[in-house]
Ligand code: AHG
């Protein structure tokens with residue numbers, strides 16, 4: 559490679575965050591430090607996932623979490639890595655994790671101003687097969703005078719200051735967005751040990767004929783969901799049916815949907831009337847990414863996902879998210895039933 563083809567202006571996540579911080583005169587650097595800790599957690603989790611088969615990290619831990627999932631060894635390790643990163647950055651007061659029944663309150667940092675929710679390993683049932691999994695996070699700024707309790711984080715997604723996820727696929731892909739901002743994608747360069755900005759200002763295509771849903775649940779679906787999915791598979795005369803793609807890791811299905819367009823759904827149904835995916839660390843952070851990329855995200859009542867308020871930290875919701883025109887079709891079908 560000629561030296562003129564070497565990019566010497568590489569934008570690392572660290573550089574990106576420093577430049578963002580410089581744009582905000584009032585910024586204290588706390589958020590930037592929190593993100594530095596976050597990215598270390600992603601690098602460490604990525605490392606152990608890639609080593610798992612070699613160092614006996616496949617399989618079950620022998621425990622289950624509050625939402626009833628059997629924990630894999632890597633669920634536990636990912637959770638511990640994430641907690642350690644959030645504790646050590648000294649900027650987080652309240653932490654919610656899928657793998658922890660209660661909120662973790664960092665009393666050693668009484669003046670920390672952030673609350674974080676995370677799904678340390680999303681799609682963990684896929685781990686032993688080497689299929690892509692991810693980590694999802696949402697970040698809230700604590701209200702003035704917050705006491706550091708679970709009430710500080712049982713908020714609608716509209717209150718998040720940032721959210722995103724990292725997908726551990728062929729490479730590790732980090733996607734992050736800030737309130738009212740654009741969506742930016744970074745790829746982990748293992749040689750540099752840095753996340754490099756590879757997907758600036760991500761925009762989801764307005765439409766695409768791909769749907770992503772666990773069709774094995776169709777027996778339990780409500781009528782509007784059945785009608786909607788059938789309309790994709792059996793289009794009117796002359797129409798082309800949609801392609802189905804379902805990995806079973808929300809992060810991986812969401813990342814593909816973000817890049818290619820289409821729709822991802824995990825509806826509430828007769829078996830799970832509240833849905834499966836959890837609001838604070840699965841639905842809301844993804845909804846913010848999709849909205850900021852020009853897409854839409856709604857719950858099973860066709861409410862804007864970002865406005866749904868969890869009553870409890872592990873509350874669930876149905877979700878439909880993706881390209882604007884694809885989600886609009888879901889809304890249109892549901893409206894006929896109202
Ligand atoms: P997690 O592995 O964090 O518990 O999340 C599992 C979720 C999500 O990743 C995925 O979209 C969904 O469960 C898959 O569920 P089904 O196996 O019911 O399709």
Ligand code: MN
Pocket residue numbers: 627656682
């Ligand atoms: Mn789980």
Ligand code: MN
Pocket residue numbers: 677679680681808840
């Ligand atoms: Mn998950």
Ligand code: MN
Pocket residue numbers: 656677678679680681682
């Ligand atoms: Mn998980």
